[in-house]
Structures are given as structure tokens and as C-alpha cells.
Amino acid sequence: MKKLAVIDVGSNTTRMVVVNLYDNGSYRIVDELKEPVRLISDMTQDNIIRPRRIQQLIKTLQMFKRLCTANEITDIIPVLTAAVRRAANQRSLLDEVYAATGINLTLLTxxxxxxxxxQGVINTMDIDAGVIMDIGGGTVELVHFEKRQVKNLACLPFGTVTLTEQFGLHDKVQPEQMDAIEEFIAAQFDELPWLQNISNLPLIGVGGSFRNVGKVLRKKKKYSLDIAHNYFMTEKEVNLVYEGVKKLDLDGRMKIKGLSNERADIFLAALAAMTSLIKRINSSDVYVSCTGMREGIIFEHIDPQLAVKPTPNVLDFSLRNLSGQYNENVEHAERVTQLAVSMFEQLRQLHKLPNSYLRLIRTAGMLHDIGQRIKYYDHHKHTFYMMINGNLYGLNHRDRLMASFIAAFHRKEEMKKDYIKYGDIINGADIDIINKLGVLIRIAESFDRCMSGVITGVSCDILGDSVIVKTAATADASLEIKDALTSGNIFKKAYGKNLVIL
Structure with missing residues (x-):
């Protein structure tokens, strides 16, 4: 195993993520540090970054380097983004940082x-076309993609910090101030001819401001999942947050549930930029992405091919990574998945579900045992927790929750009592589907009880009030069949048929 640190010096925040890179090709983020350095805040009129900001950056980087030294991390990728591109003292800042820390910052265009x-977004979100917006302190990055390939991109010279300072949005604002900032942002968008031809595409928001909008809405709705990535917001919801924040002074903003106090002063500027773009591209759907530039750098480091072409299947990419980092018995998981998929396909007459649910079976089958990483006993509960809270990409929140319940079903039914907790996301029809697919995972795991692949396939016949499952085996499968028959009552509840296994 190797360790990698990615340092991102932004206009507003300086962050470092630490990543474990495992020998099997999987990765896991294991630590993060961040400091609101606000490097370009109060920059002089002739674009000089002030000495006290540079010293604060140096102190932050020295702190990051101590953590790297303590953890024996020698592979460090330090990048500098929008903060210094327009600074007149760019060269002296880079030299001063290197002399004080030994860190040679790479200035990205x-x-x-x-x-x-x-790269960070496209490899973690299953969206074919859209516009990505990353709002930083000093710049806004826009990426238009179609068929998962970049069509247009731009880096605009304004951000939350610069807008806040330019239009005096730190505290209580007047309507004319908001008119001015909206006119300014609209004029910036006018400079992008390709943006005028985009309509009705989803907006994918990257950065702390988007995450904060999502968190504010989740708090307001009492959303049952505490998951920021891939959180869906409507255009109307984002606009309501904007209209509400316009009326508040700084103290009022700091009392908003879900809003970080560190972002309270710049939040209004961020919302102005978001809503302006939503209006410009006539987008009704907005998604939050918790992955962005740092993850893009990590993916390129793991597999340089991802810099050329994104993963064709986000969910499979994520499942391979999670299986690898938790050292799961991948062969067993694949056999369980294969057997469950086979039964699903042969029982279409009973469940009447479309092929889209195969993704949930595949996810549950591949990850059903990862909870053993914590403890064998009650590992179905640990599996559920890890699937909900881990970096499982490629599913929306409803599908992710359903897949987690399906995976947990393989051991006991006791998690049924938790269904009601998530009533804002899943309904009675979804619960019926969870029961139908969960029992297939449960039977499939029984068919590989010895984890040796004794049962290689199944054929299912629906005869009267029974489903007869015939097993193809390479050796004595009496243990596997006996174990699978313990699911007979659950199967009958789900499908209304007796389970017969031969």
C-alpha cells in the first residue's frame, strides 16, 4: 500500500486529502485537513496578495507537511488554482512558499x-449530459459535457470572495446591490457563445457552496439520509434559498441550519452565481457533487487512462473499488451476484420488474459481506451502514438506500423496522421490491455457503403454487440446499409461492 496527499490551494480554502492506494488498484480517502486561508481576500488594487495572507498560507502548508511527515507520506501533489493566476506577486509567492516549506506548488491553468x-465528477456520477459548475473563491469553472465527453469549458474570473468584496455582500444588502451582481454575472455568461445554445440540461454543482445549499435544504426537509453527494435539488428549491438569504444580515445567515459559519459572508454571492446559471441554461434539475478537482487528480494518478476517457460504468468502477478496499472475498460476491441475477431473470413472470433493478441486485450482491470488515456478528447491519455512508457512486439516493436494504436482507429480516425511518425516500412499493430482491440475495448466498462454488447454476420453474429451483452442482450440495430452504417462508411472503429446491 502507498499513501498519496493532494494539496489544493484555492482562493478561499486550502485543503489536503490523504489517500491510501492499495496494491489491488483500489483507493480510499483516509484524512482531510482544511483551512479558510482566503488568499485573495483584500487583494490590493494592483493585484498584490497581501503578506499576511501569504504567511497564513505558509503556516497552513507547514501544518500539512507535518502531518505528511508523521504518516510517512512522500508522494505529494500540491496544486495552486485560481488564487495566484492573476496575482502580480505570483513568482515571489511561489518562491517564498518553497523556501519556507519545501513544497513546490504547481500553478494550474x-x-x-x-x-x-x-474527471472528478464524471467518474462518480451516472449522468450522460449536463453542465458542471465549480464555484471557488476567485473563479468559476464551467464544463459542458454530452455523452459523458467534454464539449465546452470555461474559467470565469469571479468567485464567491471576489463577488462579495466587489458588491459589498458581507452583511445586509439592498435590492440594487443584488441587481448589480446579477447584471454583472449575466454579462460574464454573455461572453460564452456556447452557453447560449444550452437548455434543459441538469446542473451539477461542485464546491462547498453547493454542498451548503444541499445541507440547508436537507435540514429544512428533515431528509432522512445524511448524504451530500448526488443530492437532488429542484430549481425552485435553490431559488427559494436565494430569496430567503437575500433578506438576512450576517447574523441571520449564521443562524441558518446547515450553513457553515465560515461561508455565511460569501453565501449570498454563491447563490447569485448558481441561480444566474440555472436561469441561463433553463435547468430544472440540480445535483450536488462532493467530488471535483482533488478526486480528478486522484483518479488520474490511479489510472492515467481515466484522464483520456472516463469510466464507462460508474457503478461498476465504484463496486470494484469498495470490494478492493475492504478486502472482500470477491469470487464469493461474484458467485452470489450471478446466482441472484439468474433467479431474477427466470422469475420475471412473478416479480414483473424491469432490467433497471439488476443494478440494485448487482450492488447488493457485490457488497453484501463488506460489514464483516467490522465484525462477523450482525455484519448485515454493518454492511447497511457502510453502503449508506461509504463512497458508493453511480446510484441515486433512493436506489442506494434500496440496495443497502437488499444487501442487509441476506442475513436477517430485522431491519424491516427501519423502513419507516426512510419514509421520505422509499414507499410501500419500494419495500415490496426490497423484499423480493432481498430474498434472492439471501438464497444465492446460501447456494455458496461454503464459498467454494459448488453450485454453478440454477434453473427455475413456476408450477402451480410452487417455484422449483433445480441446482447444477460439481459436488455434494446438501449443505447449500438445506441452508437455502430456510428462506422458504420469506420467499412465500415475497412471491406468494412455495420454494422447492432440488
Whole structure:
């Protein structure tokens, strides 16, 4: 195993993520540090970054380097984004940082920054076409993609910090101030001819401001899942947050549930930029992405091919990574998945579900045992928790929750009592589907009880009030069949048929 640190010096925040890179090709983010350095805040009129900001950056980087040294991390990728591109003292800042810390910051171009953002998003979200917006402190990156390939991109010279300072949005604002900022942002968008031809595409938001909008809405709705990535918001919901924040002074903003106090002063500027783009591209659907530039750098480091072409299947890419990092018995998981898929396909007459649900079976089958990483006993509960809270990409929140329940079903039914907790996301019809697919995972795992692949396939016949499952085996499968028959009552509840296994 190797360790990698990615340092991102932004206009507003300086962050470092630490990543474990495992020998099997999987990865896991294991630590993160961040400091609101606000490097370009109060920059002079002739674009000089002030000495106290540079010293604060140096102190932050020295702190990051101590953590790297303590954890024996020698592979460090330090990048500098929008903060210094327009600074007149760019060269002296880089030299001063290197002399004080030994860290040689790489200054990314706006295009490089946008491409890394795209790589971070496209490999973690199953969306074919859209517009990505990354709002930083000093710039906004826009990426338009179709068929998962970049069509247009831009780096605009404004951000939350610069807008807040330019239009005086730190505290209580007047209507004319908001008119001015909206006119300014609209004029910036007018400079992008390709943006005028886009309509009705989803907007994918990257950065802390988008995450905060999502968190504010989740708090307001009492949303049952505490998951930020791939959280869906409507255009109307984002606009309502904007209209509400316009009326508040700084103290009022700091009392908003879900809004970080560190972002309270710049939140209004971020919302102005978001809503302006939503209006410009006539987008009704907005998604939050918790992955962006740093993840794009990580993906390129793991597999340089991802810089050329994104993964063709986000869910499979994520499942391979999670299976690898938790050292799961992948062969057993694949056999369980294969057997469950086979039964699903042969029982279409009973469940009447479309092929889209195969993704849930595949996810549950591949991850059903990852909870054993914590403890064998009650590992179905641990599996559920890890699937809900881990970096499982490629599913929306409803499908992710359903797949987690299906995976947990393989051991006991006791998690049924938790269905009601998530009533805002799943309904009675979804619960019926969970029961139908969960029992297939449960039977499939029984068919590989010895984890040796004794049962290689099944054929299912629906005869009267029974489903007869015939097993193809390479050796004595009496243990596997006996174990599978313990699911007979659950199967009958789900499908209304007796289970017969031969």
C-alpha cells in the first residue's frame, strides 16, 4: 500500500486529502485537513496578495507537511488554482512558499482546473449530459459535457470572495446591490457563445457552496439520509434559498441550519452565481457533487487512462473499488451476484420488474459481506451502514438506500423496522421490491455457503403454487440446499409461492 496527499490551494480554502492506494488498484480517502486561508481576500488594487495572507498560507502548508511527515507520506501533489493566476506577486509567492516549506506548488491553468473537476465528477456520477459548475473563491469553472465527453469549458474570473468584496455582500444588502451582481454575472455568461445554445440540461454543482445549499435544504426537509453527494435539488428549491438569504444580515445567515459559519459572508454571492446559471441554461434539475478537482487528480494518478476517457460504468468502477478496499472475498460476491441475477431473470413472470433493478441486485450482491470488515456478528447491519455512508457512486439516493436494504436482507429480516425511518425516500412499493430482491440475495448466498462454488447454476420453474429451483452442482450440495430452504417462508411472503429446491 502507498499513501498519496493532494494539496489544493484555492482562493478561499486550502485543503489536503490523504489517500491510501492499495496494491489491488483500489483507493480510499483516509484524512482531510482544511483551512479558510482566503488568499485573495483584500487583494490590493494592483493585484498584490497581501503578506499576511501569504504567511497564513505558509503556516497552513507547514501544518500539512507535518502531518505528511508523521504518516510517512512522500508522494505529494500540491496544486495552486485560481488564487495566484492573476496575482502580480505570483513568482515571489511561489518562491517564498518553497523556501519556507519545501513544497513546490504547481500553478494550474483554468483549463487544467476545469478538466480535473470534470474527471472528478464524471467518474462518480451516472449522468450522460449536463453542465458542471465549480464555484471557488476567485473563479468559476464551467464544463459542458454530452455523452459523458467534454464539449465546452470555461474559467470565469469571479468567485464567491471576489463577488462579495466587489458588491459589498458581507452583511445586509439592498435590492440594487443584488441587481448589480446579477447584471454583472449575466454579462460574464454573455461572453460564452456556447452557453447560449444550452437548455434543459441538469446542473451539477461542485464546491462547498453547493454542498451548503444541499445541507440547508436537507435540514429544512428533515431528509432522512445524511448524504451530500448526488443530492437532488429542484430549481425552485435553490431559488427559494436565494430569496430567503437575500433578506438576512450576517447574523441571520449564521443562524441558518446547515450553513457553515465560515461561508455565511460569501453565501449570498454563491447563490447569485448558481441561480444566474440555472436561469441561463433553463435547468430544472440540480445535483450536488462532493467530488471535483482533488478526486480528478486522484483518479488520474490511479489510472492515467481515466484522464483520456472516463469510466464507462460508474457503478461498476465504484463496486470494484469498495470490494478492493475492504478486502472482500470477491469470487464469493461474484458467485452470489450471478446466482441472484439468474433467479431474477427466470422469475420475471412473478416479480414483473424491469432490467433497471439488476443494478440494485448487482450492488447488493457485490457488497453484501463488506460489514464483516467490522465484525462477523450482525455484519448485515454493518454492511447497511457502510453502503449508506461509504463512497458508493453511480446510484441515486433512493436506489442506494434500496440496495443497502437488499444487501442487509441476506442475513436477517430485522431491519424491516427501519423502513419507516426512510419514509421520505422509499414507499410501500419500494419495500415490496426490497423484499423480493432481498430474498434472492439471501438464497444465492446460501447456494455458496461454503464459498467454494459448488453450485454453478440454477434453473427455475413456476408450477402451480410452487417455484422449483433445480441446482447444477460439481459436488455434494446438501449443505447449500438445506441452508437455502430456510428462506422458504420469506420467499412465500415475497412471491406468494412455495420454494422447492432440488
Amino acid at each position: 483554468g483549463e487544467q482546473e476545469a478538466i480535473y473537476v470534470y
